Amino acid sequence: MSSASPRKSVRKGGSKATPALTKSLPRHLVIQDNFLAPDLAESLRGTFDENFLEPRSTNIKRFVWDYWHVPSQYTLIRTSAEDYFDAAQYERLTSALTDFGQKHLGCNSITKPWLSYYVDGCEQRMHTDSWHGPFAYVLSLTNWEEREFTGGETFLMESLALDYWRNFDPKVGLEEDKLMSTVEPHFNRLTLFDPRIPHGVRAVRGTKDPRKSRLVLHGWFTDLGTPFYEAGGISEESATEVLNEALQPLYDSLANKCSRVIGVLNVRLDVDGATGRVTKLSSVADTMVADPLDLIEGNTPEEVRASVLKEIERHLKDLQFDSKGQDSSITLPFIFE
Template identity: 30%
Template structure:
């Protein structure tokens, strides 16, 4: 079970091929075609970033993203949000202390850095430790306050996005071959994932009813916050045979990850309710992977309606192109006659009706800012589609 952070060594079998592709793109300054964004917020961030597809061959990048996605759903019960950024940090680059809870549940760093032969100091991911300041601690400094995680080659680091973190300032070479090179992104809950013969739509409905039923029991525990993901083994008759917890970062602001009675009570409550779920009968056993966010978020489905005055067939083609390019929202879709069925980042549909485009999605286990951002960006994109393809 993953709680606060987790390290996976030797994560991707083709990491050497990824690094070779990177080296080939940047080693000759006269032939270098990568478009880097110099991301500089004075006194906070200084680094270079780009889209990984500019560096990696399409087939190799596709295998990596599929490997990452499958590993995350299998081991964490969460999925990457869109496409990660490829970061390059050379002399003087730094990531100041910050928190990313608006971006995801867990942050991740996949390193392509030749750490053991590096020509720089710094570059470790700094994770602040839990703890309340106390006069009983005399002259507290260094790794009593934080942990430094080296960016070893082919290492995947996960950490709770609420943890204050940063990257130690790089001091050394300016050569992009000798810098800190890493893919950086975030993980977030998706709609319940079903494997097996169980009807997915019916299973999602059962899970959403479970979320709504938790509202009253968890009400006394207002200080408990975080995400628990788990995998339910469901028998053919619909009964839950077992509950396997994948991640659990329930905490209180005061206790952090230290033992806490309210956290223990909520954890027991959620697991007990999950074990008593009853799904529809199916032709055989199934697995259901899902998440619970506390405090419980808005449990209403996301509904967006955008008026248009265009031809549905033309809008369908334009929407297809837009969704294909919608990496920032992480869309995975299946075409239908009147629109698209969406699998990721949430299960739902986008349909083109006479006079309007209608988008409907499952209620997400996301904090309010994540839900608001998703709705705002999707509304903006669909609005532009309606305006220019009408």
């Protein structure tokens, strides 16, 4: 469980939030608006609308939907995005998601995305699904500003609720907005979150028309653990040798000096092309929290996080790479289980 409040980071377009490593805070929820190229987002939405334009038609795409109903848990209508969109649309969609995962999360792959719509009565009640991957996403194609329904927001439990008793104050009353974060599915908004956090979708009430429904693409980022190299003058082979030399002493130090943490920390190393030296260490993705069952007496969860970050910085900040004259960056994933 996380003891610090989940951080909601809002990104516009392709901007990057990369705090200095020792200043990193756990970020369990990230929102990026205008995620897809506008023409692609409109094309995907247009395909869906066209297939439902004439309710009496026998278009084959009207028969690919699965009504998924698990009593008291899940109700929605879903299909495979790969089977629904044409090859060019699907390639652009999955490339955009995969590129984002590699650059910002340290994840090299994604699960095949679902396309789902929610009409009256559809919902997802609270659940977790971290076994699918370390990061879940929802990419909205909903015409949210013109909606004719209530509900449909993604909700996530706040850390105040997950770690309720540690900061309990009997003099303070709490309401839902202090216990749950909610995210509206605006058109072309990517909502990324830690699937260990209990989450769900508020029940949709109102429309029964698919074209006026909550419409989203969703899935998980996967294949975490392999460094990602972005441009520059460092070969993967030579960089791997340098990293391997540094990582084993780092792992030994973390095991001997620090309390246990769980989650993901992806560190970006910016490398100067002229010298091969690390010029900056920053956090790209961070869901790392202290294991409350392994706290050393007197340590707070925040102090445990700080000690882990300092050890990682100490072992990586003075690395020397064989650079060929062009600035480089390496995203290095750390998985704590």
